Amino acid sequence: MTEPLIYDLGRPGRTGVTLPNPDVPETALPADLLRDDLDLPEVDQLTVVRHFTRLSRLNYGIDLGLYPLGSCTMKYNPRLNEDTARLPGFWSSHPLQHPDTAQGSLALMYQLQEWLKDISGLAGVTLQPAAGAQGELTGVFIMRAYHRSRGDIQRDTILIPNSAHGTNPATSSMAGLKVIELPSDARGNVDLAALKAACNDTVVGLMLTNPNTLGLFEEHVEEVVKAVHECGGLVYGDGANMNAILGIARPGDLGFDVMHFNLHKTFSTPHGGGGPGSGPVGVAAHLVDFLPAPLVGIVEEGEGDEPPLYGFITPKKSIGRLKAFNGNFGMHVRAYTYIRVHGASGLRGNSENAVLNANYVLSKIRNHYTVPYDRPCMHECVVEGVWADAPGVHALDVSKRLIDYGYHPPTNYFPLIVHEALMIEPTETETKETLDAFADALVSIAKEAHEQPDLLTSAPHNAPVSRLDEVSAAKQLVLCCRPIPEWAS
Amino acid sequence: MSYCPHTPTDRAEMLAAIGEKSIEDLFEDVPARVRFPKLNIPDPLSELETMAELRELAEANADAQRNPCFLGAGAYNHFSPSILNHLILRGEFLTAYTPYQPEITQGTLQAIYEFQSMICALTGMDVANASHYDGATSMAEAVIMAYSHHREKRKKVIVSPAIHLQYREVLRTYTQGMDLSIVGDEDPETDLADLARMLDKDTTLLIVQSPNFFGQIENLDGLAEQAHAVGALLCVAVDPISLGLLKPPGQLGADIVVGEGQGLGIPLSNGGPYCGFFATKKDYVRKMAGRLVGEAKDRDGRRGYVLTLATREQHIKREKATSNICTNQGLMALAATIYMATLGKHGLRRVAELCWHKSHYAAKSLAEIGYSVDTTKPFIKEFVVQCPRPVSEVNAHLFDEWGIIGGYDLSNDYATLPTHMLLCVTEMNTREEIDALVEALAELKN
Numbered sequence: 050m051t052e053p054l055i056y057d058l059g060r061p062g063r064t065g066v067t068l069p070n071p072d073v074p075e076t077a078l079p080a081d082l083l084r085d086d087l088d089l090p091e092v093d094q095l096t097v098v099r100h101f102t103r104l105s106r107l108n109y110g111i112d113l114g115l116y117p118l119g120s121c122t123m124k125y126n127p128r129l130n131e132d133t134a135r136l137p138g139f140w141s142s143h144p145l146q147h148p149d150t151a152q153g154s155l156a157l158m159y160q161l162q163e164w165l166k167d168i169s170g171l172a173g174v175t176l177q178p179a180a181g182a183q184g185e186l187t188g189v190f191i192m193r194a195y196h197r198s199r200g201d202i203q204r205d206t207i208l209i210p211n212s213a214h215g216t217n218p219a220t221s222s223m224a225g226l227k228v229i230e231l232p233s234d235a236r237g238n239v240d241l242a243a244l245k246a247a248c249n250d251t252v253v254g255l256m257l258t259n260p261n262t263l264g265l266f267e268e269h270v271e272e273v274v275k276a277v278h279e280c281g282g283l284v285y286g287d288g289a290n291m292n293a294i295l296g297i298a299r300p301g302d303l304g305f306d307v308m309h310f311n312l313h314k315t316f317s318t319p320h321g322g323g324g325p326g327s328g329p330v331g332v333a334a335h336l337v338d339f340l341p342a343p344l345v346g347i348v349e350e351g352e353g354d355e356p357p358l359y360g361f362i363t364p365k366k367s368i369g370r371l372k373a374f375n376g377n378f379g380m381h382v383r384a385y386t387y388i389r390v391h392g393a394s395g396l397r398g399n400s401e402n403a404v405l406n407a408n409y410v411l412s413k414i415r416n417h418y419t420v421p422y423d424r425p426c427m428h429e430c431v432v433e434g435v436w437a438d439a440p441g442v443h444a445l446d447v448s449k450r451l452i453d454y455g456y457h458p459p460t461n462y463f464p465l466i467v468h469e470a471l472m473i474e475p476t477e478t479e480t481k482e483t484l485d486a487f488a489d490a491l492v493s494i495a496k497e498a499h500e501q502p503d504l505l506t507s508a509p510h511n512a513p514v515s516r517l518d519e520v521s522a523a524k525q526l527v528l529c530c531r532p533i534p535e536w537a538s
Numbered sequence: 539m540s541y542c543p544h545t546p547t548d549r550a551e552m553l554a555a556i557g558e559k560s561i562e563d564l565f566e567d568v569p570a571r572v573r574f575p576k577l578n579i580p581d582p583l584s585e586l587e588t589m590a591e592l593r594e595l596a597e598a599n600a601d602a603q604r605n606p607c608f609l610g611a612g613a614y615n616h617f618s619p620s621i622l623n624h625l626i627l628r629g630e631f632l633t634a635y636t637p638y639q640p641e642i643t644q645g646t647l648q649a650i651y652e653f654q655s656m657i658c659a660l661t662g663m664d665v666a667n668a669s670h671y672d673g674a675t676s677m678a679e680a681v682i683m684a685y686s687h688h689r690e691k692r693k694k695v696i697v698s699p700a701i702h703l704q705y706r707e708v709l710r711t712y713t714q715g716m717d718l719s720i721v722g723d724e725d726p727e728t729d730l731a732d733l734a735r736m737l738d739k740d741t742t743l744l745i746v747q748s749p750n751f752f753g754q755i756e757n758l759d760g761l762a763e764q765a766h767a768v769g770a771l772l773c774v775a776v777d778p779i780s781l782g783l784l785k786p787p788g789q790l791g792a793d794i795v796v797g798e799g800q801g802l803g804i805p806l807s808n809g810g811p812y813c814g815f816f817a818t819k820k821d822y823v824r825k826m827a828g829r830l831v832g833e834a835k836d837r838d839g840r841r842g843y844v845l846t847l848a849t850r851e852q853h854i855k856r857e858k859a860t861s862n863i864c865t866n867q868g869l870m871a872l873a874a875t876i877y878m879a880t881l882g883k884h885g886l887r888r889v890a891e892l893c894w895h896k897s898h899y900a901a902k903s904l905a906e907i908g909y910s911v912d913t914t915k916p917f918i919k920e921f922v923v924q925c926p927r928p929v930s931e932v933n934a935h936l937f938d939e940w941g942i943i944g945g946y947d948l949s950n951d952y953a954t955l956p957t958h959m960l961l962c963v964t965e966m967n968t969r970e971e972i973d974a975l976v977e978a979l980a981e982l983k984n
Contacts, residue, residue: 051841052644055652055879065880066619068888072969073899078891079916082755084785088659089883097880098621101649101872105630108645112629118638125541126633129585134807135623137603138596144613144809145946146600147930150937153598154808167578179671179810182852182862190714219852219862223682225715228857266567297565302572321626321869322646323636323668323829325811341711369711373612373674373704373798374809386592390539392582397574401561402542402549408564409552425556425564449641458639463853480543481552507837512641514836519640522834522846526823528665530655536789537664537819 051514052103054530059092066094088531107513108322109457115479115487117410119429119460119472120214120262122292122314124403129390130318130383139382144374148348148360154378155359158345161385162329168396169288169308170301171331173364175340177376181289184309184328185220185256190368191307191332191339192254192283193224198339198366201250201281208247208255208277210239212263212464214289217256226253233466237263237422245276254283254306260290262464262472263422264407264429274304283307283336291315292476293404293428296397306333312377316384327380342367343375402477403428406484410475413488417495421467429474431467439498444469446505447494449516453509454490539584600943602806606971608900610920610962611751611946612673612702613812616779617889617965618803618873619880626873636865640834640844646868647843650831653875660781660878661795662788663817667828668866669874673775673798674705676814677745678712679827679861680773680794683818684743685718686825686860687771692742696733699723700750701775703951709745718742726954730756734764741768743794747775748787752912752960753897753920755784762791778802778815778874779964780918782890794818803877804870813870824850827861892965893919896972900963903976908983920962922948922955926982929959940978942971 092100110116116123134140138153148155162174178184189207196204207221210231218228229247232240239257255277260266267273277284286300286308292315294300300308312318312327320326332340343361351357391399404427411420411430418432434444448458448471460472475484497504509515544552549561558564565573583591602615609615626632630645637643637650650668657666670676681695695713697706697720706723713720722733730746737744744765748756758774765772773794774787779801787795799813800806818826824847832846852859881889901911901921912922923945925932933944945961952958963972 052648054648054655055875056655059882062884064882064884065621066885068617068881068885068892068965071892071895073896073972075895076898076902078783078894079755082784082916084781084783084789087782087883087887089656089881089886090879091882091884092879094619094621094880097876098625100879101625101876102628104645104648105625105628106645107643107648108630108634109639109642110630110633112633116633116635118635121635123633123635127541129588131627131632133589133592133596136593136596138599138601140805140807141601141603141615142599142808143602143607143609143615143806143943145609145611146943147933147937150600150943151808153595156598157592157595164579170575179675180865182864183671183675186712186862190711193715215851215853215856215859216862216864218857219855219859222857222859223712223715223862225717266565268567271569294568296577297574298568298572299575302575303569319632319869320635322631322634322643322649322872323865323868325671325867325870326865327811368714370704370707371675371711372672372708372810373702373812374672377671377810378808379805379811382592386588388579389583389588389591390585391579393577393579395540395582396577396579398540398542401564402544404564405544405549405552405556405561408556408558412556425558425567448639452639452642457635457642461638477542481548509641513644514641514840514842515838517640517834517836517842517844519834519844519846519848522832522844523849526820526846527833528651528654528823528830528846529658530651531659533664534662534786534788536662536791 055090055092055100056530058096058100059090061091063091063093065092065097114455115483116457117459117473117475118457119474120289122474122476124317124476125478126317126319130386133386134379134382152359155345157385158381159359161381162345164388165310165329165331168295169331170299172334173337173340174329174331175344176329176381177341177371178328178330179372179377180326181309181311181328182216183371184330185216186223187330187341187371188285188307188309189220189224191336194339194368195336196253204251204253206251207253211466212261213256213258217287237265238268239273241269241272244273248276248280250281252280252282254285256285256287258287258289260293260427263431264426265422265424266427270303293400295400296393297400301333306336312380312384316387318380318383325377325380327377338365339368340364341369341371399477406475406477406479410473410484410488414491417492429472431470431472433467433469434471435469436498439502442498442502442505444471447471449508450494450505451490452512456487456490539582605941605943607943608945608961608975609943611960612798613806613809614801615806615964615966616801621880622803622873622876625876626869631872637845640842644842647831649872649875651843653871654831656875656878657815657817660778661817662786663795664820665823666815666817667826667830669871670814670816670828671867672812672814674708676796676816677705677775678709679816680796681709681713681743683822683825684771687822688742692740693718694741695720696722696736696741696744698733698746699726699728700752701745701747702751726952730761734761737765737768737770739768741770743771743773745773749777749780749918752922753917754915755918758790779890779893782886799874802874804873811867811870813867813874825860827863829866889965896967897921897963900972907976907980919964920960922958922960925957925959928957932982935982936978940974942975942978
């Protein structure tokens with residue numbers, strides 16, 4: 050089942066939409082500045098609709114079934130949030146309008162900042178970062194700027210556990226810092242002795258994901274934070290796994306100095322096939338002055354029933370601006386809507402049920418898959434997709450076979466410290482029946498791995514395409530379907 | 539309101555299966571001191587109540603659907619065909635993750651491949667990636683790519699002062715941990731010839747914007763040759779709508795072309811989410827950041843698409859990656875792809891022509907009533923006009939008396955332009971609106 054390229058569906062002279070004739074006197078076009086040709090498709094509207102509708106049907110989404118992709122929090126994306134984001138006052142407001150004509154947006158952003166402060170136990174929040182990775186970059190810049198402002202310019206090293214997401218070290222490098230990787234202990238925690246040995250006056254801070262990527266809450270989190278603080282370092286919290294701890298634990302209360310949120314995970318703004326995300330950053334009181342500019346603040350308190358006047362403010366020692374305009378505001382509207390619908394009790398309920406669901410799945414597959422760190426998990430569990438008595442079968446094969454059963458695979462080969470990892474995050478919006486059926490599929494695949502391994506290694510069998518040759522694709526790069534322009538050849 | 543389906547019976551059965559007595563028992567690893575904090579989030583609301591609250595907030599804003607809008611400066615009120623919004627709301631696109639499992643994400647992958655192809659066609663370049671957060675971060679990634687291309691040996695980046703100020707701010711934020719100097723924009727009068735004179739063997743990248751922040755089409759003839767003569771790269775930032783009409787930067791020798799794709803059917807949405815695009819030459823593809831989709835074959839010989847060159851990326855390379863980027867602006871890139879497919883060869887040119895004609899009509903009409911319009915260079919869509927009073931006062935008059943969202947106050951960014959306004963006129967502005975703007979501004983002349 051393949052779909053032709055849109056370029057191959059048209060015919061010269063066709064167009065998908067008609068535009069009005071100019072209603073003003075025309076001005077001669079600048080002949081010497083004009084392009085010769087514009088190589089875009091020429092397709093009628095229905096053909097465009099059919100093309101993209103057919104493409105959509107080659108995709109799997111949360112709307113079609115369980116999407117247990119670990120660390121990605123693929124929960125239900127409420128359509129209410131899509132509708133609120135499309136209210137004309139939000140959808141069509143210009144980011145550079147005078148703040149007096151954008152009070153609704155500013156009030157919403159201010160309130161969202163306040164709620165995220167409350168949820169994290171931190172003192173300041175910026176909504177500007179466009180994604181989790183940009184939130185990390187923001188946080189690392191803030192930590193670096195903090196030390197430099199104190200004359201601590203020799204601090205050039207970030208400590209990162211070996212279970213961390215790849216973004217943590219990549220971000221640190223982008224910020225011009227060195228990375229020291231910390232080992233994990235036998236129970237999946239940061240190795241305390243190794244951490245203490247690495248703590249000295251060159252340390253900018255520690256980047257810690259908690260719960261970590263094994264789905265485990267750091268058992269010594271307070272000692273970890275203390276060790277880093279004692280050497281003058283700061284503790285950064287990667288909020289990728291925040292869905293486990295809403296109303297359960299606040300990073301600020303645990304001593305974290307900085308963290309980012311992923312609105313597209315925890316607060317259910319849709320992933321959209323890889324974005325847009327939104328990665329607000331929260332900081333403790335001593336870092337508020339370093340937040341990116343601008344923030345939304347109250348510039349004039351309201352009197353009586355009058356709402357306050359909101360405006361933009363620039364923190365005193367701001368690290369600067371991370372992107373143009375006001376962050377991914379459309380995602381702010383969706384997250385605001387999501388938090389408003391849930392309230393404090395609903396948010397805590399989400400985390401409780403997310404953790405319940407993950408432990409439930411783990412309980413049903415524990416006897417069929419190796420569980421490398423067998424403790425009660427948080428919102429996700431990690432098992433090994435490999436068996437000593439089923440040689441030739443790998444975690445990737447289990448994943449591909451799950452597609453045949455109608456599920457999106459879990460995260461594969463991550464965290465790196467687990468051999469042939471399968472990282473399963475069911476989320477709180479799945480029913481018990483769905484989890485039962487998914488666990489049954491995993492059990493049945495474990496059986497197949499031993500009895501009919503070919504079924505796994507040749508999977509998937511009923512997807513739009515079979516396994517694709519990624520090695521050849523990277524060697525013989527074809528990244529564009531148009532001829533190379535004459536001036537480039 | 540909650541989207542969790544569990545009944546008390548479900549929870550009891552599941553806890554029994556796990557072997558725990560209560561949900562609270564699952565959280566014993568959390569230090570008791572901080573466990574279960576009380577949050578001050580207000581009580582839950584129903585869908586109906588939530589919508590009412592959000593509607594009230596939205597209606598407290600002015601917006602380009604209800605108010606004639608002449609504000610641009612990097613975010614534009616352009617037409618978006620109805621099918622675009624319907625198609626991007628399809629759950630298979632909306633609720634999918636990054637296409638790590640190509641067998642069940644061919645829809646997203648092929649759409650990105652088509653996006654890359656159309657961006658190449660538009661910019662006249664040979665490769666484009668799957669998009670960045672926005673135009674400003676695309677430009678920052680251009681700096682990082684050039685710096686890496688020169689193995690971090692060249693330390694100077696030259697930027698035109700006629701680049702969007704916020705973009706230049708983002709460059710400086712992104713490079714604060716690098717040993718780079720960003721120069722060229724200290725004096726707002728600096729032109730391309732001055733910038734070319736700053737090129738030297740220490741220059742990694744020269745960045746210009748055309749149409750520039752003032753809507754002016756820069757004369758790029760010979761600029762690439764001058765940059766290449768000292769071994770530097772040239773990056774051109776463009777408005778994709780203008781490329782419906784204008785020569786593509788690739789034809790003019792650019793090594794990197796970046797820009798903000800918001801005009802391609804993506805809503806203003808108070809500044810985001812948008813879609814930065816990034817195109818370059820094949821030689822630099824391995825140094826480029828961002829996701830990249832390539833053609834592949836499956837085991838049965840069928841054509842398909844995969845994320846490729848992942849070995850540049852953070853999840854493989856960790857601290858040695860070209861960037862920390864995890865994703866693209868997936869759904870926004872899809873929107874831009876649907877826009878370019880729907881408008882196509884003829885429609886995009888038409889939009890660009892309408893922007894040309896209407897902005898020139900507005901400029902001429904304002905000149906006729908005695909406003910000084912900057913016509914020193916050809917312009918499209920945006921132009922600079924000098925006002926008789928500070929722009930803040932002019933805009934207050936336009937909004938309060940006429941309900942018009944006025945232009946951008948250039949005194950915010952340029953001390954040399956104390957009473958100058960950047961006006962933006964697109965295909966969305968009717969003659970009636972333009973005439974009203976002119977009439978409203980005429981009132982201030984007296």
